[in-house]
Amino acid sequence: MPLSDSDEMPRHVAIIMDGNGRWAQMRGRPRLVGHHAGARRVKDIVRACPDLGVKYLTIFAFSTENWKRTQTEVAGLMSLFKRYIRRESQTLYEEGVRVRFIGDRVRLEPNLVDLMDNLELLTAGNDRVHLTIAINYGGRDEVARATRRLAQDVAAGRLAPADVTDETLPKYLDTCFLPDPDLVIRTSGEARISNFLLWQSAYAEYEFIDTLWPDFTEEEFATVLGRFATRERRFGAVPV
Numbered sequence: 031m032p033l034s035d036s037d038e039m040p041r042h043v044a045i046i047m048d049g050n051g052r053w054a055q056m057r058g059r060p061r062l063v064g065h066h067a068g069a070r071r072v073k074d075i076v077r078a079c080p081d082l083g084v085k086y087l088t089i090f091a092f093s094t095e096n097w098k099r100t101q102t103e104v105a106g107l108m109s110l111f112k113r114y115i116r117r118e119s120q121t122l123y124e125e126g127v128r129v130r131f132i133g134d135r136v137r138l139e140p141n142l143v144d145l146m147d148n149l150e151l152l153t154a155g156n157d158r159v160h161l162t163i164a165i166n167y168g169g170r171d172e173v174a175r176a177t178r179r180l181a182q183d184v185a186a187g188r189l190a191p192a193d194v195t196d197e198t199l200p201k202y203l204d205t206c207f208l209p210d211p212d213l214v215i216r217t218s219g220e221a222r223i224s225n226f227l228l229w230q231s232a233y234a235e236y237e238f239i240d241t242l243w244p245d246f247t248e249e250e251f252a253t254v255l256g257r258f259a260t261r262e263r264r265f266g267a268v269p270v
């Protein structure tokens with residue numbers, strides 16, 4: 031069976047939305063203005079997915095390391111997430127988007143968690159596009175939390191140590207409902223993965239692009255996906 035996926039658009043795209051702060055600073059505005067502009071891009075990129083054949087979109091909104099930012103920025107981002115959910119829930123529902131969140135909810139404000147839970151519930155029957163939003167997410171933290179749950183199952187006799195494999199472990203990850211990403215995009219010129227989907231991206235293609243997230247258009251998204259379609263993916267095998 032040929033392993034090449036060439037001529038195919040990626041089914042699952044994950045995006046590290048970087049560059050909001052610089053975008054605002056370049057305009058002499060506070061960093062939060064950049065995050066608000068970034069949220070508008072999220073709306074447009076989600077809306078572009080069905081026509082581009084993207085079934086799963088996973089976006090990195092807040093990392094486990096982002097708590098180190100100033101209290102003003104962290105509070106502003108949390109308010110922005112709440113505002114986005116309040117304002118967009120109905121549209122997301124009507125447009126057939128199924129929204130789910132990954133990351134550790136324990137440290138998040140209860141009213142944000144309620145909004146997240148309600149949006150997941152509201153859109154649970156949708157299947158046109160699967161939008162996964164990572165909030166208080168870190169790949170290492172996710173693997174540690176998964177391992178903790180797995181160890182509890184082993185200790186309770188529900189799972190034998192011999193059954194801990196690279197097929198069982200992902201069932202404990204936050205992303206257990208998602209296929210692995212085919213393509214990971216990072217905007218703003220930084221070539222790092224910053225603790226995003228560490229396990230899941232083992233065979234992903236990467237695109238590091240210079241555009242700052244608030245300037246990332248649907249047209250550029252389509253161009254990046256087009257480049258992916260011409261690549262040959264081997265998954266460790268030799269070309270056939």
Ligand code: FPP
Pocket residue numbers: 047048049050051052053065066068069072090091092093096110111114163218243
């Ligand atoms: C990184 O840019 C961006 C973030 C830490 C936040 C991402 C959040 C959004 C795009 C807001 C909207 C999200 C949703 C789900 C509504 P940066 O601040 O690190 O930029 P810099 O590297 O230029 O400082």
